[in-house]
Amino acid sequence: xxxxTRVLASFLVAALSLGFLFAASVPAARDIAGELxxxxxxxxxxxxxxxxxxxxxxxxxxxEKLSKGRVGELQERLKAQRRLLSRVDRRISALNETLERxxxxxxxxxxxxxxxxxxxxxxxxxAFTGQRAGEGDPSEPxxxxxxxxxxxxxxxxxxxxVARITLARERKEEExxxxxxxVAVTERKRTQEKKVGETLVSRQEEERRRLADIxxxxxxxxxxxxxxxAKIARMESVVSRVERQVKExxxxxxxxxxxSAPREPAEAPRRFASLSGGLxxxxxxxxxxxxxxxxxxxxxxxxxxxxxxxxxxSGAPVKSVGQGEVAFAGAVSGFxxxxxxxxGGGLFxxxxxxxxxxxxxxxxVKKGTVVGRLPESPSGKSVLxxxxxxxxxxxxxxxxxxxxx
Amino acid sequence: MSEHRSxxxxxWRLSGGPLARETIGRFLFFCLLGFALLSLLLSGxxxxxxxxxYAITAVLxxxxxxxxxxxxxxxxxxxPPVRSAAYRDPEAAWKEFLRAYPxxxxxxxxxxxxxxxxxxxxxxxxxxxxxxxxLVVSALRSVSHVEQVLAGEEWLPRLLNAGRxxxxxxxxxxxxxxxxxxLFCRLQERGRAVSLAGDFAFxxxxxxxxxxxxxxxxxxxxxxGFLLAAAGTxxxxxxxxxxxxxxxxLEGVIGPPADLFxxxxxxxxxxxxxxxxxxxxAASLLGWRxxxxxxx
Numbered sequence: 001x002x003x004x005t006r007v008l009a010s011f012l013v014a015a016l017s018l019g020f021l022f023a024a025s026v027p028a029a030r031d032i033a034g035e036l037x038x039x040x041x042x043x044x045x046x047x048x049x050x051x052x053x054x055x056x057x058x059x060x061x062x063x064e065k066l067s068k069g070r071v072g073e074l075q076e077r078l079k080a081q082r083r084l085l086s087r088v089d090r091r092i093s094a095l096n097e098t099l100e101r102x103x104x105x106x107x108x109x110x111x112x113x114x115x116x117x118x119x120x121x122x123x124x125x126x127a128f129t130g131q132r133a134g135e136g137d138p139s140e141p142x143x144x145x146x147x148x149x150x151x152x153x154x155x156x157x158x159x160x161x162v163a164r165i166t167l168a169r170e171r172k173e174e175e176x177x178x179x180x181x182x183v184a185v186t187e188r189k190r191t192q193e194k195k196v197g198e199t200l201v202s203r204q205e206e207e208r209r210r211l212a213d214i215x216x217x218x219x220x221x222x223x224x225x226x227x228x229x230a231k232i233a234r235m236e237s238v239v240s241r242v243e244r245q246v247k248e249x250x251x252x253x254x255x256x257x258x259x260s261a262p263r264e265p266a267e268a269p270r271r272f273a274s275l276s277g278g279l280x281x282x283x284x285x286x287x288x289x290x291x292x293x294x295x296x297x298x299x300x301x302x303x304x305x306x307x308x309x310x311x312x313x314s315g316a317p318v319k320s321v322g323q324g325e326v327a328f329a330g331a332v333s334g335f336x337x338x339x340x341x342x343x344g345g346g347l348f349x350x351x352x353x354x355x356x357x358x359x360x361x362x363x364x365v366k367k368g369t370v371v372g373r374l375p376e377s378p379s380g381k382s383v384l385x386x387x388x389x390x391x392x393x394x395x396x397x398x399x400x401x402x403x404x405x
Numbered sequence: 406m407s408e409h410r411s412x413x414x415x416x417w418r419l420s421g422g423p424l425a426r427e428t429i430g431r432f433l434f435f436c437l438l439g440f441a442l443l444s445l446l447l448s449g450x451x452x453x454x455x456x457x458x459y460a461i462t463a464v465l466x467x468x469x470x471x472x473x474x475x476x477x478x479x480x481x482x483x484x485p486p487v488r489s490a491a492y493r494d495p496e497a498a499w500k501e502f503l504r505a506y507p508x509x510x511x512x513x514x515x516x517x518x519x520x521x522x523x524x525x526x527x528x529x530x531x532x533x534x535x536x537x538x539x540l541v542v543s544a545l546r547s548v549s550h551v552e553q554v555l556a557g558e559e560w561l562p563r564l565l566n567a568g569r570x571x572x573x574x575x576x577x578x579x580x581x582x583x584x585x586x587x588l589f590c591r592l593q594e595r596g597r598a599v600s601l602a603g604d605f606a607f608x609x610x611x612x613x614x615x616x617x618x619x620x621x622x623x624x625x626x627x628x629x630g631f632l633l634a635a636a637g638t639x640x641x642x643x644x645x646x647x648x649x650x651x652x653x654x655l656e657g658v659i660g661p662p663a664d665l666f667x668x669x670x671x672x673x674x675x676x677x678x679x680x681x682x683x684x685x686x687a688a689s690l691l692g693w694r695x696x697x698x699x700x701x
């Protein structure tokens with residue numbers, strides 16, 4: 001429920017009150033009543049439009065918030081995606097460096113292997129020819145034997161060297177293929193992540209466009225709402241003027257009959273206080289919305305509250321603030337279930353946003369009689385709308401009843 | 406007695422000139438024989454040559470410290486059959502190996518030295534036998550530092566046999582020369598006895614027994630033979646000494662010059678001189694008998 005709808009409901013309650021008053025007014029004022037009905041009809045229509053616009057604006061704001069959230073989320077994801085891509089790039093760069101080093105190592109090992117193989121073959125040739133030349137030489141048989149033995153050691157060492165280089169080369173080649181696989185996997189990952197990034201960018205752009213549309217729509221709605229509220233205010237002033245005229249007539253009629261002195265609006269709280277048995281709070285709770293002109297931060301407008309909102313525990317019973325008779329119990333747009341108690345002398349108390357009624361229309365109630373119950377809420381808190389009217393004028397309930405602020 | 410002694414030198418009195426020529430010839434021959442004898446004696450036939458060429462190689466394990474290897478070499482050198490034991494470190498082994506296979510040096514410029522150090526063990530020439538070698542080899546194989554012992558087991562028996570045959574051949578050759586010399590001396594003695602037959606008949610007619618003449622001549626031949634052999638061997642020894650000093654290469658075949666002055670060498674010379682004396686006497690007697698019987 002927005003504040004605009006509350007204003008509308010206030011007006012409706014006022015109108016209802018006036019309806020009761022008009023039931024007792026002079027038939028000679030038919031033209032004024034007709035004008036009042038027309039104005040009231042127009043006002044209701046405008047209020048409905050305002051309510052619709054306000055709900056659309058709320059929806060636009062919700063969408064804007066959602067869209068901004070999505071844009072922010074997309075931005076965060078894009079940042080994360082860029083960081084990931086950067087990491088992947090660094091990883092690819094490091095892998096490429098490692099790849100180059102390993103390729104060079106493999107080339108070196110291949111060259112070394114070739115040299116070792118050639119060396120071994122030449123050594124074998126030297127050994128073969130040397131052994132052939134020395135065979136049967138009796139001059140140095142022991143030296144020849146030693147040289148042959150050493151040649152075997154030499155060849156074994158050479159062969160071992162070749163085998164070692166071969167093994168090292170094979171390992172390096174395996175390492176190389178592993179790095180190549182890693183590079184390929186990382187490249188694939190980079191491509192995928194790039195695609196994801198592109199998708200995120202396009203989604204972000206789309207979301208930004210949507211947000212721009214929403215913002216445009218919001219501005220349009222705000223403008224429309226302001227215009228409507230201005231019209232409503234003008235309309236309300238008209239209705240108030242008519243109401244004043246009605247009250248003037250009523251006052252004149254009463255003067256003619258009772259000769260009693262007119263009562264000023266400033267005396268309204270005293271009038272409520274002078275009710276039989278006095279007044280009491282409808283339920284224990286804290287006033288969360290005050291009476292009178294208040295600035296609405298959401299819509300950046302100043303609205304007129306005709307009552308107060310009392311926050312209480314959900315499901316709490318609502319009691320009549322004073323003795324009287326239930327004049328109305330039914331649903332009112334923007335206020336949910338509304339119950340109006342007529343206390344006599346032009347004094348009314350209005351209870352809005354009830355879940356259930358525990359008193360019927362026309363039923364007499366005393367001060368403290370439970371007339372309804374607040375709705376249940378998951379948060380454990382519910383709000384009661386309370387409005388007091390004296391002679392068709394809304395007064396601040398906190399001036400007549402002791403309420404926690 | 407003096408008569409007997411005069412009979413010893415009767416040939417000198419009766420035939421001085423030819424006998425002087427014979428004596429010079431025999432001296433020269435004894436020089437040759439003495440040279441050959443001493444050479445044979447010092448070389449032991451082919452043993453000296455073989456012992457110089459043959460060596461046992463004890464290949465050490467890798468990373469044996471040089472000090473440890475030197476200590477081991479000294480211990481091995483103390484074995485009775487061992488003439489010398491020298492440690493060669495891996496660097497020296499590598500250089501020797503590259504000298505043997507010079508083509509390998511550039512091939513392994515960066516590969517390092519794969520060869521270990523080794524100890525080269527030389528056997529005394531007079532102990533170069535299968536048993537002597539086996540003793541050293543078994544001693545070496547029991548040492549933990551030794552990786553491998555290269556003793557030429559495959560070809561050593563053949564080498565020793567060849568040395569044995571070469572020694573026999575040298576000794577046989579020497580014996581043949583000696584025998585030839587003996588026969589030559591016998592012929593000379595017979596010839597001289599024939600030429601002096603008239604003189605010996607004159608002495609017999611005057612009461613000098615023929616046997617006494619023959620024995621006296623033989624005694625004179627023995628004394629001259631002893632002296633000639635001793636002098637000839639000494640001269641031959643001197644020549645050998647000079648030769649060995651001049652040509653050190655021959656030391657590997659014959660032996661060091663110092664060995665000529667060993668007591669056993671001198672004893673061998675005395676024995677040879679005595680033998681020569683006996684042979685000279687025998688040649689004189691046989692020549693006398695041949696001349697008397699008219700046989701050649």
